[in-house]
Amino acid sequence: MNASTNGFSVIGKPLPKPDAVSKVTGRAIYADDMLPPRTLHCRILRSPHPHARIVSIDTSAARRMPGVRAVITGADLPIKFGILPVTQDERALEHEKVRYVGDPIAAVAAVDEEIAAAACDAISVEYVVLEPVMSIDEALAEPKDERIQDYGGPNNIHKLVALEFGDVDGGFARADHVREDLFFFQGNTHLPMEQHSAVATFVDGRVTLWSSTQVVHYVHRALAKVLELPMNRIRVIGATHGGGFGGKTDPFAHEIIVCKLAMLTGRPVKCTLTREEVFYAHRGRHPVLMWVRTGVTKEGLITAMHFRTALDGGAYGSYGVASTFYTGALQTVTYDIPAYRFEGCRVFTNKPPCGPKRGHGTPQPRFAMELHLEKIAHDIGIDPVDLKQRNFVKPMTRTVNWLRVTSCGLDECTERVMNASKYRQREKRRGHGMGFAISSYMSGAGTAIYWNDMPHSEVQIKVDRGGVTAYCGAMDIGQGSDSVLAAIVAEELGIQAADVRLVTADTDTTPIDLGSYSSRVTFMAGNAAIQAARKMRGMLVEAAAAKMGSAADAVAVGAGRIGEFSFEEASILAEARFGTLTSAGSYTPPKIAGPYKGSGVGPSPAYSFSACVVDLDADPRTGLIRLNKVWIAHDVGRAINPLLVEGQVEGGVYMGLGEALMEEQAFRKGLHKWPSMLEYKSPTFLDMPEVETFIVETVDPEGPYGAKEAGQGPLLPVPPAVSAAVFDALGVWVDEVPVTPEKIVEALRRKEKGEPARFGPSRFPAIPYPACIKVEPPPKELDRAAPASI
Amino acid sequence: MAREVDRQVVALEVNGERAELLLPVHKTLLEVLREDMQLTGTKHGCELGECGTCTVLVDGKPELSCLLLPVQLEGRSITTIEGMASGSQLHPLQQAFVELGAAQCGYCTPGILLAAKSLLESDGHPTRDAIREALAGNLCRCTGYSKILDAIELAADRIKSSSPPAGEVARSAGGGATSA
Numbered sequence: 011m012n013a014s015t016n017g018f019s020v021i022g023k024p025l026p027k028p029d030a031v032s033k034v035t036g037r038a039i040y041a042d043d044m045l046p047p048r049t050l051h052c053r054i055l056r057s058p059h060p061h062a063r064i065v066s067i068d069t070s071a072a073r074r075m076p077g078v079r080a081v082i083t084g085a086d087l088p089i090k091f092g093i094l095p096v097t098q099d100e101r102a103l104e105h106e107k108v109r110y111v112g113d114p115i116a117a118v119a120a121v122d123e124e125i126a127a128a129a130c131d132a133i134s135v136e137y138v139v140l141e142p143v144m145s146i147d148e149a150l151a152e153p154k155d156e157r158i159q160d161y162g163g164p165n166n167i168h169k170l171v172a173l174e175f176g177d178v179d180g181g182f183a184r185a186d187h188v189r190e191d192l193f194f195f196q197g198n199t200h201l202p203m204e205q206h207s208a209v210a211t212f213v214d215g216r217v218t219l220w221s222s223t224q225v226v227h228y229v230h231r232a233l234a235k236v237l238e239l240p241m242n243r244i245r246v247i248g249a250t251h252g253g254g255f256g257g258k259t260d261p262f263a264h265e266i267i268v269c270k271l272a273m274l275t276g277r278p279v280k281c282t283l284t285r286e287e288v289f290y291a292h293r294g295r296h297p298v299l300m301w302v303r304t305g306v307t308k309e310g311l312i313t314a315m316h317f318r319t320a321l322d323g324g325a326y327g328s329y330g331v332a333s334t335f336y337t338g339a340l341q342t343v344t345y346d347i348p349a350y351r352f353e354g355c356r357v358f359t360n361k362p363p364c365g366p367k368r369g370h371g372t373p374q375p376r377f378a379m380e381l382h383l384e385k386i387a388h389d390i391g392i393d394p395v396d397l398k399q400r401n402f403v404k405p406m407t408r409t410v411n412w413l414r415v416t417s418c419g420l421d422e423c424t425e426r427v428m429n430a431s432k433y434r435q436r437e438k439r440r441g442h443g444m445g446f447a448i449s450s451y452m453s454g455a456g457t458a459i460y461w462n463d464m465p466h467s468e469v470q471i472k473v474d475r476g477g478v479t480a481y482c483g484a485m486d487i488g489q490g491s492d493s494v495l496a497a498i499v500a501e502e503l504g505i506q507a508a509d510v511r512l513v514t515a516d517t518d519t520t521p522i523d524l525g526s527y528s529s530r531v532t533f534m535a536g537n538a539a540i541q542a543a544r545k546m547r548g549m550l551v552e553a554a555a556a557k558m559g560s561a562a563d564a565v566a567v568g569a570g571r572i573g574e575f576s577f578e579e580a581s582i583l584a585e586a587r588f589g590t591l592t593s594a595g596s597y598t599p600p601k602i603a604g605p606y607k608g609s610g611v612g613p614s615p616a617y618s619f620s621a622c623v624v625d626l627d628a629d630p631r632t633g634l635i636r637l638n639k640v641w642i643a644h645d646v647g648r649a650i651n652p653l654l655v656e657g658q659v660e661g662g663v664y665m666g667l668g669e670a671l672m673e674e675q676a677f678r679k680g681l682h683k684w685p686s687m688l689e690y691k692s693p694t695f696l697d698m699p700e701v702e703t704f705i706v707e708t709v710d711p712e713g714p715y716g717a718k719e720a721g722q723g724p725l726l727p728v729p730p731a732v733s734a735a736v737f738d739a740l741g742v743w744v745d746e747v748p749v750t751p752e753k754i755v756e757a758l759r760r761k762e763k764g765e766p767a768r769f770g771p772s773r774f775p776a777i778p779y780p781a782c783i784k785v786e787p788p789p790k791e792l793d794r795a796a797p798a799s800i
Numbered sequence: 801m802a803r804e805v806d807r808q809v810v811a812l813e814v815n816g817e818r819a820e821l822l823l824p825v826h827k828t829l830l831e832v833l834r835e836d837m838q839l840t841g842t843k844h845g846c847e848l849g850e851c852g853t854c855t856v857l858v859d860g861k862p863e864l865s866c867l868l869l870p871v872q873l874e875g876r877s878i879t880t881i882e883g884m885a886s887g888s889q890l891h892p893l894q895q896a897f898v899e900l901g902a903a904q905c906g907y908c909t910p911g912i913l914l915a916a917k918s919l920l921e922s923d924g925h926p927t928r929d930a931i932r933e934a935l936a937g938n939l940c941r942c943t944g945y946s947k948i949l950d951a952i953e954l955a956a957d958r959i960k961s962s963s964p965p966a967g968e969v970a971r972s973a974g975g976g977a978t979s980a
Contacts, residue, residue: 026898033906034894034913036841036881043840203845203853203907203941252843252907253941285846488905488942653901657947661904664944687939688850695932698945 019568020501021715024653027493028512029250029486041207041222041249042282049209050079050119052268052281053126055133056290057108057115060142060360060680061158064105064115064135071132072118077125080274081133083116087270091232093260093365095460097327099159102236102266108137109158109325110362111680112290114263119271119279142360142680146299146320149357150775158325158358164778168323169334171354173608174782175342175410181314181349185305187390191382192301194746194771195374195729197322198673199294200367201692204252206291207282210268217269218245223261224254224487225525228459230517232261233269241517244269248515251487255665256366258487259527260293260328289685293365294675296333296356297322298374301774302382310390310397314349317341317375320777321356321364328365330356332611336371339612341379342409343450344420344619345401348787350410353779361677366527368665369451369722373729377747380447380730384737394734395433395446399424402448405708406792411785412604413612414792417708417718419645420448423621426643426704431623436738441627443739448621449726452614453647453710453719454530456599465596467534468521469542471499473550473591476578478503478510480542483523484535485515489721490654491531495539497650498714502543503550504568505577521594529719532650533615534597536714541595549591550577553584600712606785616710618718619645622663622727625699628739630758633751635671635736637697640728643704647718652705658720659703666728668693672748745770810870814839815883823870830854830865833880841881841910845939852938855911856880862915881910884917892962893917893955902951904942912938916952925956 016022032038069081084105092098103114116133120126141154149166162168182188208221217239223229226246234241251258264281271279283291299320305313319337323330338352369376383401387394403409405418427446428434436444458466470481480499486492496510513519523535547567554573555562565573572580585591603609625638640663649655672691676683684690709716729747737743742757745768753769761767806825811818814837821836830847833839833856845853847866854865857879884891890898893916903909912935919926919934926934931952932945940948 024901027901027903029906030898030901030903031890031894033903033909034881034890034897035885036839036910038906039840040843040907042844043834045835201941202905203851203939204843204905205845251905253905255941285848488907490904657901657904657943660944660946661942662944665941686848686850687846688848692939692941694937694939695935695945695949698932701944701946 018501020497020507021650022652025493025497025507025651027490028496029492038250040204040252041209041220044209044220044249046209046211046278049278049280050121050271050275051123051126052117052119052271052279053123053130054114054264054267054281055116055130057111057113059108059137059139060111061140062108062137063140064107065138066136067105067116068134069116072129075125075129075132077121078118078129079121079277080119080271081116081129082270087236087266089236089238091236091261092327093228093329093459094327094331096331099327102263110360112287112362117267117271119275144359144361144677144680146322146357147775149359150777158360162358166358168327168356168358169331170779171334171338171352171608172779172782173606174351174784176349176787178314178316178349178351182305185313186308187386188303188305189386189389190301190303191385192745192771192774193378193381195298195377196747197295197297197364197675198669199289199292199675200255200257201687201690202253202255202257205283205285205288206258206262206264208265208268209278209280210272211278212272212276216243216245217273218247219265219269220247220249221265222249222251222258223265224258224485224527226485226515226517227483227522227524229261229265233266236266237269245518248485251485254487254526255368256370256527257293259366259525262291285687286685289682289690290362292324292362292675293328295367296364296371296374298337299771299774300375300378302378304382304386306386306390308390310387310392310400312345312347312401315341315347316351318774319354319375320775322359323356324359324361324363326363328363330364333364333366333371335608335611337375339411340372340450341375342411343413343415343617344403344448346403347410351782355777355779360680368662368725370528372451373669373726376449376726377729380727381733381743381745384734395428398448407790408788408792410787411612412609412788414602416616416712417647417710418619419706419708420619420621422706423619423643423645424448426706427621427623427641430702430704431625431641433623441630441739443626443628443735443737445624445731445734445738446622447727447730447734448619449723450617450619451719451723451726452528453533453616453618453713454599454614455528456602456613456615457610458524465598466530467523467538468594468596469495469535469538470521470592470594471542471546473546473581476581478505479513480510480539481513481520482535482539483515483517483520484531485526487526489526489658490651491526491535493654494532494536494650498536498539499543502540502547503577504572505570529722532717532719533713536650536717537597538595540714542593545593545595546591549584549588550580553587554580556587557583604785604788606783615712616647616718618720618723620723620727622731624728624731624735626732626735626739628736628754630740633754637667637699639699640701642701642724643706644720644724645706645708645718646720647710647713648707648716649705650715650717655705655720656703659724660701662722662724663701663728664693664698666725667732670729670732670747670749674748741767743768743770808871811874812870812878814878815880825869825871827870828866829868829870829873832870833865839880839882843907843910852915853908853911855914855938857914857918860918860921862918879914881913884913891917892958893952896951896955896958900947900951900954902943902947908938908940912940912948920956920959924960928953
């Protein structure tokens with residue numbers, strides 16, 4: 011642990027989470043732990059076909075079954091919804107057409123789950139089965155029957171993006187060396203330990219939903235739309251959360267369904283997805299095929315880059331438009347690319363929709379770009395680490411695509427992992443390898459999902475006879491956002507974190523926070539909390555100063571005291587002086603998006619940076635990999651709680667290793683190949699190597715006490731570092747994730763036969779990208795006095 | 801369509817407390833603990849015996865409650881996470897998990913704590929690899945396992961070096977093999 015506590019009493023301390031005791035004693039109440047009196051259980055009938063028209067749905071037999079209280083179909087919930095305003099393409103229940111195996115068709119509420127399941131079996135649906143579209147190539151071709159969605163196009167293309175920044179052709183023309191490569195990143199899923207669960211009640215004309223969601227506000231909006239109720243008639247509460255990783259960031263059908271069933275039956279209704287249903291609910295990592303072309307000088311400086319992506323999106327929009335932009339947005343945040351062309355394409359296929367998973371749209375291009383630069387370094391005879399370092403972005407600059415980089419710890423992160431791993435002195439023997447990679451991620455998106463000028467996070471504080479309560483819509487999904495709120499309020503008020511009561515993620519009682527996605531909570535709710543707490547502190551200090559007969563700036567705050575008074579005494583003085591003691595703070599990100607269409611994806615008030623070294627042994631006979639150790643350094647700006655930052659970094663490394671080596675969401679004829687936790691391989695205790703974590707603190711100028719994100723960035727460098735280490739060990743490239751033993755063995759076989767020593771995609775399809783929107787790059791240097799200005 | 805369900809009165813001893821329940825014979829221990837006994841500290845991740853989340857102790861040994869039927873368990877001593885602390889005194893493993901941030905979302909935590917308790921009762925000072933081996937059936941998606949390993953090692957150290965009072969807490973808190 012190497013975080014600083016300089017000048018702070020709470021910030022920087024490795025404090026336990028506020029709910030740690032309830033979690034270790036089994037008393038934390040997750041959504042499925044709730045069973046209000048008279049609860050009905052809901053099961054959902056789902057499509058067995060990947061692509062079909064629904065001719066008829068007969069629910070009469072199900073309705074007659076004893077114990078069944080309600081059966082609903084798409085006719086009961088016809089209004090479409092979706093997380094992005096531009097892709098409102100989902101229905102809670104589909105009555106016209108199904109687009110993937112698992113698409114919901116009908117739902118039953120019954121007195122127990124077995125009856126509900128039996129009633130689902132008793133519903134008969136007549137389909138006209140359509141030819142499924144199962145790959146990027148098939149989606150680009152003329153459909154055999156009909157398109158999956160009735161928007162987008164041509165064929166089953168969902169979204170096309172083409173942007174060009176600076177003089178790309180000129181950049182390639184002045185390059186001494188130009189290289190092209192192809193990469194593929196297979197899709198994978200979040201696999202939260204907790205299956206999605208939701209419980210709804212309808213009492214006194216108001217719907218209340220408890221759900222394992224990452225985004226109570228967006229669920230609130232979707233419910234209002236589909237149920238046709240004003241938002242003030244709906245309350246969404248985030249139950250204790252059993253893991254998200256992006257997988258609970260869309261509003262889901264089952265959340266809407268239980269509300270509708272509660273309204274119809276007048277009883278509480280609960281729906282918990284089975285593990286198999288969780289695999290089909292998905293919204294996970296997009297499979298992405300990538301082509302990249304880069305020009306460099308003979309010193310290894312990048313002159314231009316051209317990056318193409320093709321995303322297999324699954325059947326619905328989800329976050330897909332944003333995901334598409336993200337596959338091209340952050341390449342420029344780690345490396346100084348003076349001219350950059352990005353062409354992206356997302357297609358619809360008859361598979362569960364893909365969406366955001368930890369790193370949202372950026373681990374795929376990160377994998378491609380890190381390996382691509384390794385190969386360029388080998389081509390021109392420069393050490394790959396040197397080549398990368400020569401191109402690192404500098405703090406307080408703007409990228410060619412108008413992203414504002416403030417603090418940047420890339421050099422320090424690299425130095426830390428290089429020194430600790432002794433990468434440069436590594437043992438060179440066949441079968442042993444080390445790989446290095448870097449990355450960056452956003453501390454929250456600079457723009458909201460739906461366009462508005464309101465704050466992205468708000469915090470209220472109430473002080474009442476010494477008791478402090480902080481209210482915020484932020485949802486703690488295990489990452490520790492509650493800890494951050496408590497630490498900040500305690501720091502500002504001079505009390506202990508454990509003295510702060512928290513009320514979070516409840517749309518009735520807490521002011522808004524947009525939710526736990528895009529690594530935004532520490533930065534945004536943290537800044538809102540500082541503002542609210544400083545206002546409260548001002549009132550306490552003013553009251554204490556008046557009583558002391560001294561100036562406010564002479565009143566010391568800390569160690570549970572406000573000037574001469576205990577915190578409780580000061581709060582009584584302040585309440586007598588001002589009345590009810592409440593304060594509020596909010597955070598709105600600076601308007602820093604560039605002047606072009608599509609510039610809303612990528613800007614963030616600050617970026618985190620990571621560097622990683624993986625040490626492994628790879629058996630040249632079997633291709634089996636044994637991980638020896640991972641070193642990772644993460645520039646978190648400032649660690650508000652270093653224990654939790656380490657936990658996020660280690661968890662990110664773990665998830666990155668799972669994606670790099672084994673996790674795979676693959677389908678056969680529309681069916682998931684392995685929708686179970688046994689067959690969908692994820693790393694166990696035995697698979698995880700030791701991880702040595704270094705926290706780097708660059709103190710961001712706009713972060714709360716300088717803090718930036720930690721939840722997503724540290725995953726990103728891991729897959730390319732693994733593949734680079736395999737090359738170091740065996741001299742073959744696996745340009746595809748996951749890096750499995752059979753791919754390694756096949757690459758070795760090709761090498762022996764004198765073919766290119768690699769395993770990976772061999773072609774990039776012809777995609778009808780439109781002409782690029784050409785964008786003039788911004789001035790490179792940032793105005794240090796006013797970094798928020800464009 | 802009425803269903804024919806065999807029911808049976810089953811006497812279960814959970815966390816040292818005896819309860820008689822009329823249960824459908826096919827109902828799993830996991831379901832009975834959560835739905836009939838309100839012991840919702842036992843979580844579920846797959847209900848197929850794949851993830852380890854629903855681990856409880858039966859006569860002190862870790863078992864997957866989603867694969868057990870209560871009718872098999874009469875006369876056996878069952879410990880769930882609710883029976884791990886001694887009153888409000890946390891078990892040293894629970895205390896170490898709190899201090900070291902070994903629970904993030906906390907959903908896999910009850911199962912891992914119980915499996916670790918069983919391990920430490922049979923091997924007071926396991927190596928890191930022995931801990932990995934013992935817990936290989938328990939998946940966690942948040943922590944990367946590092947902080948869990950650290951916490952189990954810390955708890956083992958504390959149990960070993962503790963003065964008798966804390967040691968008694970450790971031994972008496974379980975209600976597993978040693979409970980009467």
